[in-house]
Amino acid sequence: MAAVTAAQPRSSKTESYVDNKRKEDIRQANIKAARAVADAVRTSLGPKGMDKMISTANGEVIITNDGATILNKMEVLQPAAKMLVDLSKSQDSAAGDGTTTVVVIAGALLKQCLLLLTNGIHPTVISDSLHKASTKAVDVLTAMAVPLEISDRESLIKSASTSLNSKVVSQYSTLLAPLAVDSVLSVVDPAKPDMVDLRDIKIVKKLGGTVDDTELVKGLVFDKKASHAAGGPTRMENAKIAVIQFQISPPKTDIEQSIVVSDYTQMDRILKEERNYILGMIKKIKATGCNVLLIQKSILRDAVTDLSLHYLAKAKIMVIKDVEREDIEFITKTLNCLPIANIEHFRAEKLGHADLVEEVSLGDGKIVKVTGIKDMGRTTTVLIRGSNQLVIDEAERSLHDALCVVRCLVSKRFLIAGGGAPEIELSRQLGAWSKVLHGMEGYCVRSFAEALEVIPYTLAENAGLNPIAIVTELRNRHAQGEINAGINVRKGQITNILEENVVQPLLVSTSAITLATECVRMILKIDDIVNVRIMKWQSTAKYLLSSRILYGGFFLNFLFCLFVFFSKLCFLVNNETIHMQHAHLTIQALL
Ligand code: ADP
Numbered sequence: 015m016a017a018v019t020a021a022q023p024r025s026s027k028t029e030s031y032v033d034n035k036r037k038e039d040i041r042q043a044n045i046k047a048a049r050a051v052a053d054a055v056r057t058s059l060g061p062k063g064m065d066k067m068i069s070t071a072n073g074e075v076i077i078t079n080d081g082a083t084i085l086n087k088m089e090v091l092q093p094a095a096k097m098l099v100d101l102s103k104s105q106d107s108a109a110g111d112g113t114t115t116v117v118v119i120a121g122a123l124l125k126q127c128l129l130l131l132t133n134g135i136h137p138t139v140i141s142d143s144l145h146k147a148s149t150k151a152v153d154v155l156t157a158m159a160v161p162l163e164i165s166d167r168e169s170l171i172k173s174a175s176t177s178l179n180s181k182v183v184s185q186y187s188t189l190l191a192p193l194a195v196d197s198v199l200s201v202v203d204p205a206k207p208d209m210v211d212l213r214d215i216k217i218v219k220k221l222g223g224t225v226d227d228t229e230l231v232k233g234l235v236f237d238k239k240a241s242h243a244a245g246g247p248t249r250m251e252n253a254k255i256a257v258i259q260f261q262i263s264p265p266k267t268d269i270e271q272s273i274v275v276s277d278y279t280q281m282d283r284i285l286k287e288e289r290n291y292i293l294g295m296i297k298k299i300k301a302t303g304c305n306v307l308l309i310q311k312s313i314l315r316d317a318v319t320d321l322s323l324h325y326l327a328k329a330k331i332m333v334i335k336d337v338e339r340e341d342i343e344f345i346t347k348t349l350n351c352l353p354i355a356n357i358e359h360f361r362a363e364k365l366g367h368a369d370l371v372e373e374v375s376l377g378d379g380k381i382v383k384v385t386g387i388k389d390m391g392r393t394t395t396v397l398i399r400g401s402n403q404l405v406i407d408e409a410e411r412s413l414h415d416a417l418c419v420v421r422c423l424v425s426k427r428f429l430i431a432g433g434g435a436p437e438i439e440l441s442r443q444l445g446a447w448s449k450v451l452h453g454m455e456g457y458c459v460r461s462f463a464e465a466l467e468v469i470p471y472t473l474a475e476n477a478g479l480n481p482i483a484i485v486t487e488l489r490n491r492h493a494q495g496e497i498n499a500g501i502n503v504r505k506g507q508i509t510n511i512l513e514e515n516v517v518q519p520l521l522v523s524t525s526a527i528t529l530a531t532e533c534v535r536m537i538l539k540i541d542d543i544v545n546v547r548i549m550k551w552q553s554t555a556k557y558l559l560s561s562r563i564l565y566g567g568f569f570l571n572f573l574f575c576l577f578v579f580f581s582k583l584c585f586l587v588n589n590e591t592i593h594m595q596h597a598h599l600t601i602q603a604l605l
């Protein structure tokens with residue numbers, strides 16, 4: 015009897031242990047998977063970081079240093095690891111830069127969390143302490159930041175350069191940084207001085223030349239040539255431009271039908287009708303004084319035919335066809351005109367005016383440039399050049415980061431030093447604060463402070479320096495009150511990083527810390543993974559088929575036959591409806 019009573023508590027203890035073990039295992043698996051993702055991008059942090067070559071399934075190759083792009087292209091399956099991919103995306107949309115930093119910080123925080131968990135601290139306590147620490151961190155960073163005036167072009171260029179320095183195209187930062195600053199400043203609306211919509215900056219990529227040939231165009235650039243059919247004009251001064259969304263081609267019937275014409279006179283009549291129809295349209299267009307037509311790409315029928323191009327060329331109207339639907343908004347905003355959806359609405363007041371529209375030869379292709387636009391909207395175009403597609407694409411991604419950096423500074427006008435200086439200062443101040451806090455909280459905040467050292471550590475490691483010596487020296491300098499001491503990766507030593515002009519927007523650093531903490535807290539709070547199977551009809555059929563083969567039971571056989579019968583029936587009914595619709599249309603057409 016005594017043996018039985020003795021055995022009971024032991025078994026219940028074993029059960030509860032197993033239960034906890036599962037939760038612990040899931041937490042650990044999540045943390046390990048997420049850390050693996052963070053480790054994958056760690057080597058690309060900083061100006062001396064490595065680049066990644068990504069080869070996609072369809073044979074496309076991308077060379078990049080951008081954390082968000084690397085993670086986006088990775089096929090991550092583990093749900094917690096996917097959260098890190100999303101984290102990088104959120105940083106991309108919140109700040110645009112710091113996409114590697116955010117993931118590296120999250121990885122370091124997760125490593126510290128694992129230690130705290132193994133020391134027996136409850137996840138909720140860890141999570142709450144992390145939140146507290148991140149709020150304090152934002153306060154510390156804000157106190158460190160230097161205010162900036164939007165008219166201070168030099169400082170804006172410095173921060174755009176910092177962002178570009180760590181990219182593959184870093185040798186062109188002297189050209190791209192001022193270009194990014196000028197393009198963002200030119201789209202800022204004085205009515206809303208802290209709002210920048212990057213959709214107002216259009217990036218056009220054209221193969222040929224080098225990145226040095228990249229230029230800012232005050233106007234529009236089309237990566238296509240003008241229509242050369244029938245010797246139409248390819249250069250137009252004093253242009254009156256219409257953006258049209260209708261087709262200059264004979265109308266089509268609503269339903270598919272064929273007309274058999276056996277008589278030549280009838281055929282002539284049809285052609286004459288067509289010609290008159292098109293001529294009528296072109297006369298209306300010409301009457302408004304329009305001499306440049308931008309024609310939206312049409313999928314229903316050809317936007318222009320050989321015949322209409324011929325007449326347009328005769329009327330000395332320059333034609334740029336196949337303009338994408340999504341570009342119409344940008345074009346009309348730039349030209350300060352209205353898109354025209356129907357020939358009946360074609361009026362002179364809807365046209366845009368420009369000094370010059372011309373086709374220019376560039377490399378092995380041609381582009382069309384519209385310059386000297388009257389009352390131009392607040393938009394700008396950047397024409398990126400490069401010797402190969404890989405360079406052009408990376409230049410575009412790098413420019414996007416630089417544009418985002420300037421946008422951050424326009425919306426929150428504070429600068430902060432780079433080169434690991436803010437992180438080590440945060441680590442020092444939070445470490446000191448943790449000593450004031452009581453109990454587990456202080457312990458967790460100290461771990462948070464230690465995790466932040468990952469940034470200077472990685473920057474030094476990637477630059478081929480001794481990370482332990484550098485971080486120790488950095489801590490020492492900060493303890494002596496040099497809050498702007500950072501890693502000068504070029505000289506391989508610690509200097510005042512503000513003097514080196516390595517500055518970044520405050521928003522990038524604060525959003526990296528808050529987003530990383532949020533993500534880690536979310537991963538910490540997960541203690542189970544539940545798989546839900548969605549029963550679509552295909553998977554139902556597969557399931558029934560496999561279980562039929564496995565068990566071969568009568569009932570399952572019956573169920574399978576019933577399923578097949580009903581799905582056939584559904585198919586027939588569907589087909590019947592389609593037939594009915596066809597018949598209905600045919601009857602309508604006949605009537
Ligand atoms: P992210 O994708 O996170 O922006 P980067 O590869 O651009 O990653 O690296 C950003 C980090 O590199 C920041 O911490 C920044 O302070 C640091 N950094 C950038 N330029 C320099 C430089 N010239 N010297 C030292 N650190 C730099």
Ligand code: MG
Pocket residue numbers: 111112113176177178180415
């Ligand atoms: Mg960057």
